[in-house]
Amino acid sequence: MAGTAVKVTWYTAGAALDFWFDFASTYSYPAALRIRPLAREAGVTVRFRPFLLGPIFKVQGWNTSPFNVYPAKGQHMWHDLERVCADLALPFRRPEPFPQNSLLAARVALIGLDREWGEDFCVEVYRAQFGEGGRIDSADAIAAILAGMQIPAAPVLEAAQSDANKSRLRVQTEEAQKLGVFGAPSFITTDGELFWGNDRLDQALRWAKRAS
């Protein structure tokens, strides 16, 4: 299965929304778990676009999550995320350490998003990390997630770590930066409107619908 590249075509006709996320981003967890059913209901096609926040944060002078840079904000975020997940009936468990290195997960997601299991993989990574408080920052952790999805891990990990795929993630991260993405989750409509945060998912879907 891992060898078959089924390229998903990106809809340019009809309502569409780009979902930009970093696997280490806390509020991307509820967004990733909500976006597919909500988009289906709204008649909007969503494209999952993993990228890395690290290089973007570095430009702002941060070497870690702003939730670590500003502890009062971080303390509120964990508590708020717990309340948000409770309202959505999503399991929540705070992972340690935070943030986790999301590089390998993002590379694997790019491979998966060319095939049919990419979006499910993204959801499983978020669930493992923020639903179960597990780690996602090692080849073993990612292999376990793939195994849980009945996907042979070795060829996927090899493809993920190829120079071509590494460069693809760099390019995608640069694209995010050029589009003005400064945090995650971010949603961008086909007419270029940027919405930041899980709290803006519904508004972004409405905008995508209107813009189509």
Add this chain to the structure above:
Amino acid sequence: MAGTAVKVTWYTAGAALDFWFDFASTYSYPAALRIRPLAREAGVTVRFRPFLLGPIFKVQGWNTSPFNVYPAKGQHMWHDLERVCADLALPFRRPEPFPQNSLLAARVALIGLDREWGEDFCVEVYRAQFGEGGRIDSADAIAAILAGMQIPAAPVLEAAQSDANKSRLRVQTEEAQKLGVFGAPSFITTDGELFWGNDRLDQALRWAKRAS
């Protein structure tokens, strides 16, 4: 009118919520305009609590609004606020300069909140600043807002600038800091739950109701 101090009693019985805000805070504008009708509907008593973000931001190393410190975030905020206001059918006009010095407005609000016109004054200050894009950072601007409310400005401004009232605002700002407030608007329920942001107003009201 300005001479009659009618102290408003704070309800301890029944559902109650503290609304913490700085007049320079952008997202406090939709919160201030929404909170009274929403709270009435929810059966929650709200206490308006103006404070100053400046000393709190200084601890985090900022000498101006984080929206100025981080321009990408600031750019998104203005555009997002415009969309949020459009959704709520609230007028919006970006004020210059930003942020404005909110010291005098906060001092006057404290005087008003001891009388019957405090909440209306808060709403009018936000409307003048973010609905009309006007200034709120001078005695003339505040006097004009009071005049529009048929309140003689001179005695109010004098009371606002008294040592006792200045110290009261300092104490209130210290209280916000002790409660963990790090941004505005913030909402705190009687059981100590802190909610940050206009996006959390509905959740905070539900919590206040449950906690009572």
